[in-house]
Amino acid sequence: GGFEVRVGIGGQVAGHFITEGTKGVVLGDKVSLAVDLGQNARAAAGQNVVLPGTDHAGIATQNVVEKQLMTEGASRESLGRERFIERVWQWKATSGDTIIRQQKRLGESCDWDRLRFTMDEGLSKAVLEVFVRLYEDGLIYRGERLINWCPRCLTALSDIEVEHEDIKGKLYAIDYPLEHDPTIRLTVATTRPETMLGDTAVAVHPEDSRYNGLIGKRVRLPLTSRTIPIVGDALLVDREFGTGAVKITPAHDFNDFEAGERHNLPRISIFDDHAHMDSNGLTEAAVDPEIMGKILLRPVRETRPIIIGALQHAGLLLKTEDHKMSLGKCYRCKTVVEPYLSPQWFVKIKPLAEPAIKAVEDGRIRIVPEGWTNNYLGWMREIKDWCISRQIWWGHQIPAWYCRTCNGTVLTSTKSDGSWIIPREAQPVVAKTQPPLCPVCGGKEFVRDPDVLDTWFSSALWPFSTLGWPEQTPELKTYYPTSTLVTGLDILFFWVARMIMMGLKFMNDVPFRDVYIHALVRDAEGQKMSKSKGNVIDPLHVMEECGTDALRFTLASMASPGRDIKLAEERIEGYRNFANKIWNATRFSLMNLDGPRTAVAPAERAFPDRWILSRLNHTIQLVTSELESYRFDRAANALYQFIWHEYCDWYLELIKPVLQDHTSPDAPGTRQTLVETLETTMRLLHPFMPFLTEEIWQTLPHQGESIAVQRYPTSDSAWIAPDMEQRFGLLEQTIGLVRASRVLLNYPPGQQITFYVAHNEPQRQRHLEQLRKYLAHLGRGAVDLTPATTWPTGNLLRLITEGLSVGIVVAGDVDLNKALDRIVKERSEQTKEIQRLEGKLGNQEFVAKAPPEVIADHRDRLTSLRRDQAMLTSSEQQLRAMLGE
RNA sequence: GGGCGGAUAGCUCAGUUGGGAGAGCGCUGCCCUUACAAGGCAGAGGUCACAGGUUCGAUCCCUGUUCCGCCUACCA
Numbered sequence: 001g002g003f004e005v006r007v008g009i010g011g012q013v014a015g016h017f018i019t020e021g022t023k024g025v026v027l028g029d030k031v032s033l034a035v036d037l038g039q040n041a042r043a044a045a046g047q048n049v050v051l052p053g054t055d056h057a058g059i060a061t062q063n064v065v066e067k068q069l070m071t072e073g074a075s076r077e078s079l080g081r082e083r084f085i086e087r088v089w090q091w092k093a094t095s096g097d098t099i100i101r102q103q104k105r106l107g108e109s110c111d112w113d114r115l116r117f118t119m120d121e122g123l124s125k126a127v128l129e130v131f132v133r134l135y136e137d138g139l140i141y142r143g144e145r146l147i148n149w150c151p152r153c154l155t156a157l158s159d160i161e162v163e164h165e166d167i168k169g170k171l172y173a174i175d176y177p178l179e180h181d182p183t184i185r186l187t188v189a190t191t192r193p194e195t196m197l198g199d200t201a202v203a204v205h206p207e208d209s210r211y212n213g214l215i216g217k218r219v220r221l222p223l224t225s226r227t228i229p230i231v232g233d234a235l236l237v238d239r240e241f242g243t244g245a246v247k248i249t250p251a252h253d254f255n256d257f258e259a260g261e262r263h264n265l266p267r268i269s270i271f272d273d274h275a276h277m278d279s280n281g282l283t284e285a286a287v288d289p290e291i292m293g294k295i296l297l298r299p300v301r302e303t304r305p306i307i308i309g310a311l312q313h314a315g316l317l318l319k320t321e322d323h324k325m326s327l328g329k330c331y332r333c334k335t336v337v338e339p340y341l342s343p344q345w346f347v348k349i350k351p352l353a354e355p356a357i358k359a360v361e362d363g364r365i366r367i368v369p370e371g372w373t374n375n376y377l378g379w380m381r382e383i384k385d386w387c388i389s390r391q392i393w394w395g396h397q398i399p400a401w402y403c404r405t406c407n408g409t410v411l412t413s414t415k416s417d418g419s420w421i422i423p424r425e426a427q428p429v430v431a432k433t434q435p436p437l438c439p440v441c442g443g444k445e446f447v448r449d450p451d452v453l454d455t456w457f458s459s460a461l462w463p464f465s466t467l468g469w470p471e472q473t474p475e476l477k478t479y480y481p482t483s484t485l486v487t488g489l490d491i492l493f494f495w496v497a498r499m500i501m502m503g504l505k506f507m508n509d510v511p512f513r514d515v516y517i518h519a520l521v522r523d524a525e526g527q528k529m530s531k532s533k534g535n536v537i538d539p540l541h542v543m544e545e546c547g548t549d550a551l552r553f554t555l556a557s558m559a560s561p562g563r564d565i566k567l568a569e570e571r572i573e574g575y576r577n578f579a580n581k582i583w584n585a586t587r588f589s590l591m592n593l594d595g596p597r598t599a600v601a602p603a604e605r606a607f608p609d610r611w612i613l614s615r616l617n618h619t620i621q622l623v624t625s626e627l628e629s630y631r632f633d634r635a636a637n638a639l640y641q642f643i644w645h646e647y648c649d650w651y652l653e654l655i656k657p658v659l660q661d662h663t664s665p666d667a668p669g670t671r672q673t674l675v676e677t678l679e680t681t682m683r684l685l686h687p688f689m690p691f692l693t694e695e696i697w698q699t700l701p702h703q704g705e706s707i708a709v710q711r712y713p714t715s716d717s718a719w720i721a722p723d724m725e726q727r728f729g730l731l732e733q734t735i736g737l738v739r740a741s742r743v744l745l746n747y748p749p750g751q752q753i754t755f756y757v758a759h760n761e762p763q764r765q766r767h768l769e770q771l772r773k774y775l776a777h778l779g780r781g782a783v784d785l786t787p788a789t790t791w792p793t794g795n796l797l798r799l800i801t802e803g804l805s806v807g808i809v810v811a812g813d814v815d816l817n818k819a820l821d822r823i824v825k826e827r828s829e830q831t832k833e834i835q836r837l838e839g840k841l842g843n844q845e846f847v848a849k850a851p852p853e854v855i856a857d858h859r860d861r862l863t864s865l866r867r868d869q870a871m872l873t874s875s876e877q878q879l880r881a882m883l884g885e
Numbered sequence: 886g887g888g889c890g891g892a893u894a895g896c897u898c899a900g901u902u903g904g905g906a907g908a909g910c911g912c913u914g915c916c917c918u919u920a921c922a923a924g925g926c927a928g929a930g931g932u933c934a935c936a937g938g939u940u941c942g943a944u945c946c947c948u949g950u951u952c953c954g955c956c957u958a959c960c961a
Contacts, residue, residue, distance in 0.1 A: 159957095164959085171961080188961075189960090189961055190961055191959095191960090191961070192961090203961090236960090236961080237960090237961085238886095238960055238961085240960095241886095241960050241961070242960075242961060243961090245961090246960080246961045247961070248961095249961095253961080254958095254959090255958095255959090255960080255961080256961085325959065325960095326959060327959095328959090371889080371890085372889095374888090374889085375888085375889075375956075378888075378957095379956095379957085489955090489956085520955095557909090558897085558898075560898075560899070564890095564954085564955080565897095566897070566898095568896080568897055568898095568910085570896080570897075570909085570910050570911080571897065571898090571909070571910070573910080573923080574909055574910055574923095575909090576923070577921095577923045577924090578909095578923095579923095580921070580923050580924090581920090581921065581923085581924085583920090583921080584920045584921035584923095584924085585920065585921080586920080587920050587921080588920030588921080589920080590920095591919095591920070592920090633898095633899080634899085637899075637908075637909095640908090640909085641908085648920085648921085649925090652920075736927095739926060739927065740926095740927065740928095742915095742926085742927085743914085743915070743926075743927045743928085744927090746915080748915080748916070748918090749915085749916060749918060749925080749926065750916085750918050780918085833905075836905085837905090840904085840941085840942080843941060843942090844941085845941035845942090846904095846941045846942070847941085848941075849940090849941045849942090850904075850941065850942075851904090854904055854942095857904085857905090858904085858905090861905075
């Protein structure tokens with residue numbers, strides 16, 4: 001029933017925060033839960049939450065430790081796995097880690113022992129369970145595929161770990177002579193000529209009449225003694241591009257790898273894991289000895305000019321041209337990434353993706369804003385098997401063992417540190433713990449797979465692993481599935497999609513109902529802010545300058561869907577001023593709370609009270625509905641508008657006379673309204689400005705310990721008063737004209753004046769009479785409400801709008817030209833509008849086809865404008881007379 | 886190359902069933918009026934990117950163009 005659990009990362013869940021132990025704070029009937037993926041969550045209440053999740057920050061820490069070891073003349077291998085990981089923990093807990101730095105700055109500590117426990121025991125349990133079950137279902141396999149490989153870190157990289165950089169490259173056209181007739185040459189185009197040594201075929205389009213006669217024939221591969229076949233491949237070859245012929249290098253290009261599988265081509269890997277020219281590979285490729293001697297063991301990048309030179313020498317390099325392309329680089333060391341053939345672990349993803357696609361299609365999971373749904377579906381439908389192994393040491397080691405007896409011929413041990421090289425042929429035994437005996441041969445000696453899992457693998461289990469799964473805990477029962485996941489688009493696929501897949505697979509239910517994709521905060525150049533790029537605006541700094549609440553409110557107010565946030569300092573300052581305004585309004589209220597307060601029925605209260613209650617009720621409805629549709633920007637703006645421009649600008653001004661007059665019969669009711677509306681507004685604002693509202697709420701008369709656990713305000717129909725809002729509109733209009741007149745006549749705001757007010761409509765005229773004391777107070781003067789016909793004709797400035805006339809006595813010798821200019825300008829604008837409306841209403845087609853209510857509205861406006869203009873004209877004539885014109 | 890989004894006031898951006906163009910900051914003028922100068926009041930400022938189309942009527946719907954951003958694939 002009434003539980004709502006909101007989960008977010010980075011502590012950025014609007015208005016909701018966390019405390020330790022309870023895994024959530026009860027907000028009325030809602031439960032909020034915010035957890036940081038990297039154990040970096042800071043509760044808004046100043047507490048830390050440590051839940052078992054995957055420690056992405058640990059990867060960066062690991063890199064630091066590796067560098068340290070290098071300077072000490074050591075390496076992770078010389079240290080050994082256990083001592084290396086121990087050292088990473090030490091580093092995290094003492095100095096280098098960003099988490100600990102922040103926490104030290106905030107004067108807090110982190111429970112590292114508990115963190116270690118959850119990392120080692122809590123999460124590992126779930127990871128092992130999932131890995132083994134997926135393996136038993138045939139959904140995890142060990143295979144040889146191309147992966148993005150960093151030749152410096154010597155590890156596989158996921159898509160998110162590769163950074164792309166646009167470069168100007170070259171496109172080389174190379175001639176491959178036909179085997180049966182070397183005078184005929186097939187020209188292929190490539191951006192990576194050095195990989196041609198590993199070609200195992202050339203592809204042409206099967207329907208390309210230029211070449212399709214050659215399919216099945218063979219070409220001589222230049223610089224080698226091999227011949228390779230010509231195949232027809234409609235997927236790989238674009239007839240329009242280049243020469244229409246493509247070389248296929250299955251071991252060094254992703255597309256070529258797939259083409260190679262389609263045509264059963266051999267894969268020749270010509271470089272090693274350091275991206276150096278490999279002797280085995282070059283031998284297998286049958287490279288000419290002369291070339292071999294020049295390139296053996298050299299880095300790939302250095303071999304390109306050598307190969308180009310050799311091809312040129314042989315007269316086979318047809319041409320080179322400039323070509324735009326982009327280069328993948330390792331996110332850690334910025335080394336150019338190579339597609340590299342190596343044994344890795346994969347998750348067969350299609351069977352997991354299909355239910356996850358269906359869950360979104362049939363609405364069990366809703367993506368907000370829904371524009372991203374197609375992105376999700378498109379990505380999921382074209383998903384490729386997921387490489388989950390990483391050749392690093394920080395993380396969950398893959399639970400696979402190799403029997404030394406069975407794999408004796410293929411396992412090799414490197415001498416220095418005793419670690420093992422495990423080729424693709426090796427047969428693993430997958431189990432949660434090392435098996436006592438080999439199921440095949442009964443052998444007792446095993447080598448464990450040295451790879452660890454991609455951090456996203458354990459992250460994918462987050463919705464249930466954090467709740468104690470695979471045990472059937474009460475927490476799991478209560479909190480799975482959650483209601484809403486709040487996250488950024490950048491990890492929709494890496495994290496969200498995988499949580500959905502794993503949730504459906506292991507819990508038989510979606511992990512959450514709504515996925516709210518929030519805007520990304522970008523810097524001034526529109527770049528994504530990220531820790532690794534270092535272009536992050538330090539939130540702690542901004543918080544010191546403008547306050548935490550101002551920052552939070554800014555982010556909420558800018559969170560328009562489908563648009564990224566370019567964080568501007570000025571905007572935050574604007575909301576700092578807003579926070580200041582609220583403080584001052586509170587100060588005013590507290591100064592005026594002395595004296596009795598009586599809670600009479602809203603309808604019995606004074607006009608300002610009834611009006612502000614009605615507006616507050618309206619704001620509650622608006623904010624609530626906007627929050628429910630995830631429009632945090634609109635909700636924030638509604639609050640800003642209400643608090644500043646209705647509550648402060650008008651309500652507090654309206655009630656000053658009553659509060660200052662201790663004999664006023666309205667005072668007890670107004671004091672009650674004042675505190676009631678402020679308290680309610682604070683609760684309404686609390687999700688957006690938690691600190692300030694808590695502080696203020698504590699100083700107001702209240703019940704309960706904290707504003708955080710009070711009910712969120714709900715609409716109260718007794719507060720609704722449309723007639724009071726209508727009267728307020730009249731008051732606002734009148735005061736507006738009075739103030740404008742003051743400026744035109746250069747009357748200082750404090751100077752008492754006499755002004756006349758009249759309205760064409762009798763009902764409005766009666767309202768004016770009821771508003772008399774408020775008009776006098778806000779207009780700062782004596783009000784005369786006699787009909788306009790009885791007003792003095794001389795020495796009076798009259799302004800008119802919508803049937804309302806305001807006249808101000810012109811005293812002494814003031815310059816009336818400013819006033820005249822204003823009236824003339826206003827009249828000309830009115831004339832333009834009248835002409836526009838007359839034109840439309842004179843248009844037969846408009847009258848015939850437009851909806852009746854639009855026509856009626858136009859007619860009303862025209863009538864009103866004509867009436868105003870008549871009065872304005874008379875006012876202008878009077879003014880000219882006074883000027884002696 | 887494909888996909889998606891954006892182009893509205895000097896700046897940052899709202900504007901959801903097509904009918905009078907908005908906010909915040911900045912700017913101008915006047916005010917230290919006992920909650921607030923991080924403030925109050927008044928005001929200036931826009932051919933809603935460009936060109937067509939649909940419609941009685943387009944910032945809004947459709948098509949095309951230009952520029953910008955993001956995602957994705959890197960076509961050899």
